[in-house]
Amino acid sequence: MRVDLHLHTQENSDGKAPAAEMIRAGIEHGLDGLVITDHHYMLTREEQTALQAQFPGFRIFRGAEAGRGIDDVLVIGGTGEPLPELSPDDITALAEYAADTGAFTAYAHPFWRGPELTYDLDRYCPEGIDVASMNIDTAQHERILRIARERQMLPVAGTDAHNPSEVGLFHLVLDTEVDDEEGLVEVLRAGRYCIGTFERLWEARRQEIVPSEELALQVLAEGGTEEDYLARGGRPGFFSRPAVGASYAPRRDVIGLRPEDVGVRPRPVKEGTE
Numbered sequence: 001m002r003v004d005l006h007l008h009t010q011e012n013s014d015g016k017a018p019a020a021e022m023i024r025a026g027i028e029h030g031l032d033g034l035v036i037t038d039h040h041y042m043l044t045r046e047e048q049t050a051l052q053a054q055f056p057g058f059r060i061f062r063g064a065e066a067g068r069g070i071d072d073v074l075v076i077g078g079t080g081e082p083l084p085e086l087s088p089d090d091i092t093a094l095a096e097y098a099a100d101t102g103a104f105t106a107y108a109h110p111f112w113r114g115p116e117l118t119y120d121l122d123r124y125c126p127e128g129i130d131v132a133s134m135n136i137d138t139a140q141h142e143r144i145l146r147i148a149r150e151r152q153m154l155p156v157a158g159t160d161a162h163n164p165s166e167v168g169l170f171h172l173v174l175d176t177e178v179d180d181e182e183g184l185v186e187v188l189r190a191g192r193y194c195i196g197t198f199e200r201l202w203e204a205r206r207q208e209i210v211p212s213e214e215l216a217l218q219v220l221a222e223g224g225t226e227e228d229y230l231a232r233g234g235r236p237g238f239f240s241r242p243a244v245g246a247s248y249a250p251r252r253d254v255i256g257l258r259p260e261d262v263g264v265r266p267r268p269v270k271e272g273t274e
Contacts, residue, residue, distance in 0.1 A: 001178065002196055003059070004034040004171040006074060006108065006133065006158025013038035013065075016163045023055055025164035029198055031171060033059030035158070035184075037074055040066060042083045061181050065108060066094055071119040073126050074158070076188070077181030078103030095124040104128065104185040106156050109135040110144055115244060117147070125151055128188065131262075132157035132170040132195050132254045134205070137246045141254070149263040154188065157195045157254070169201045169250075191259035191266035202250055208235065209249045216242040 008015035009022055017025075019036060026034045036043055042064040043051075051060050063076040064083045073094060075083065078101030098105050106128030107119060112135045129148050130136055136144070148155045157170040173196040178184045187193060212235035219229045219239075226239040241248065259266060 001032045001059075001174040001176070002030065002168070002171050003061070003174060003184065004031055004159050004161065004168050005063070005076065005106070005156060006037050006065070006130075007034060007161040007167055008038055008065075009036060011038075012041040012043075014162060019051055020054060021164050022161065022167055023051065023058065023060065026167040027055065027058055029168040029201065031058075031168045033061060033178075033184075034167065034171075035061040035063040035074075035076055037063040037065045037076075037158070040064060040083060042075070059179065061184055063181075067108070072108040074106045074108050074128075074130075076104040076106070077101075077185045091120075091124045102182075102185065104188050106130060107153070108158075109133045109160060110147070111137040111140040111246075115140065115246070117143075121147075121151060126153065128154040128156040130157065131155040131257065132197075132250070133160045134166065134169060134248070135160050136248070137241070138249060138251045139245055139247045141251055145262050152264055154191055154259050154264055155195070155257060155262050156188065165204075166201070168198055169205055171196050189267045191264065193258070195254050195257045197250070197255050202255075205250050209238065209247075212238045213242045213247060213249060216240075 004026060007022055009019040010017055011019055015022065043062045048060060048062055063074060066073050066075055066083065081101050097103065105126035107126045107130060109130050110117060129144060131144055157172060159166050159169040161167045172193040174187050175192040176187060178187055215232060215234045216229055216239045220243050229239045
């Protein structure tokens with residue numbers, strides 16, 4: 001079962017398309033389910049039911065992305081309690097929410113803003129950590145895996161899609177079928193999955209990123225500016241990152257990765273989730 005853990009919609013976040021269009025794209029790309037994780041907003045049960053009625057047989061899970069655009073945390077499932085209003089630095093409320101509701105949490109796109117880890121894992125350490133996302137600096141891949149191993153954070157993946165064409169680029173391939181958030185959370189905590197992609201989406205992303213990063217390095221070596229880079233066809237937003245050794249090109253070696261491959265110990269699955 002293939003599930004994308006991270007995407008945004010137009011209705012409640014900065015997504016570029018309505019939820020129904022994002023879901024339809026996920027189905028067309030080959031997903032079996034997805035988690036809608038709009039910023040600071042979790043679908044109500046009524047909204048979830050209405051979407052599910054439009055797409056019978058496809059699993060639509062409730063989640064949210066909490067944080068300030070740097071230290072973001074994915075919140076998946078729970079008892080259905082509304083997500084608390086969080087101030088930019090209030091991770092205490094997030095920790096309490098996860099403990100009270102049973103929601104699964106994961107540190108989203110570490111090293112997105114730069115080569116230093118800005119999130120204070122000593123204050124609150126989420127259960128999981130992104131190892132594949134459109135917004136991960138893949139040059140930090142080994143550091144992310146080391147953090148996962150040292151902190152025993154489950155390595156997870158989600159696209160962080162904002163456009164239909166991106167949905168499913170990175171996802172989890174679950175070892176078993178799940179029908180609701182409770183089942184999804186149990187499988188996540190048990191580490192019963194591996195990182196997945198769809199080859200055509202992976203190659204499209206690589207063709208989008210690699211030429212721009214190579215051009216940026218060439219322009220920088222010649223002493224050029226971002227204006228020179230853009231004038232030569234560079235992709236906006238990808239000029240300064242290669243200058244500091246960052247890369248957003250997808251990595252092949254993350255595909256198929258399981259928690260035990262990183263040294264993260266699996267956790268027991270509750271009876272009834274088989």
